Amino acid sequence: MIMSKKELSVEQTHELLNTLKTRFEKNMGRHKGIEWTKVEERLIGRPGKLWILDEMEVTGGEPDVVDFDKETGEYIFYDCSAESPKGRRSICYDLEALESRKEHQPENNAIDMAAGMGVELLTEEQYRFLQQLGQFDTKTSSWIVTPPEIRKLGGALFGDRRYNHVFVYHNGAQSYYAARAFRGLLRV
Incomplete structure (x- = not known):
């Protein structure tokens, strides 16, 4: 077979x-x-x-x-890994952000990687729901779905938990860090 x-x-x-x-x-x-x-x-x-x-x-x-x-x-x-998934870190937000980097490009981006895996990135609401189920991203952070009006201006959103509080921040979409990945959602 x-x-x-x-x-x-x-x-x-x-x-x-x-x-x-x-x-x-x-x-x-x-x-x-x-x-x-x-x-x-x-x-x-x-x-x-x-x-x-x-x-x-x-x-x-x-x-x-x-x-x-x-x-x-x-x-x-x-x-539901305690920290952002290790096999998805050091990536920028999307292909446009990846292509905008002239030097030190990351190997991938969150949007294309998620699509290739067959998952959706969590929205802010879904990320906050996850954080009600436990303490996640206390040392890392995760890209989340960014509204088009923010992305159009070059930004992207990510979330984490610090000081026992869930934060949603912004960064340039082209940025990437060793401690930032994305969390996926799958409907079965």
């Missing part, structure tokens, strides 16, 4: 499901009222979504279920 590039082997699927189940059980406060068996059932029927979750995992995102959309029947996964 030839596998497509965006599909996991049986062994990889089993390993990922075990990892997700263990994380789910260790962090029950993130998904009150959600049963793992129903999440797993939905995941098994969607191999493309498993591939995306694996991408989130291998880049250090530690995805976990944080919500259930009653209207669509979808489970919502966010990157």
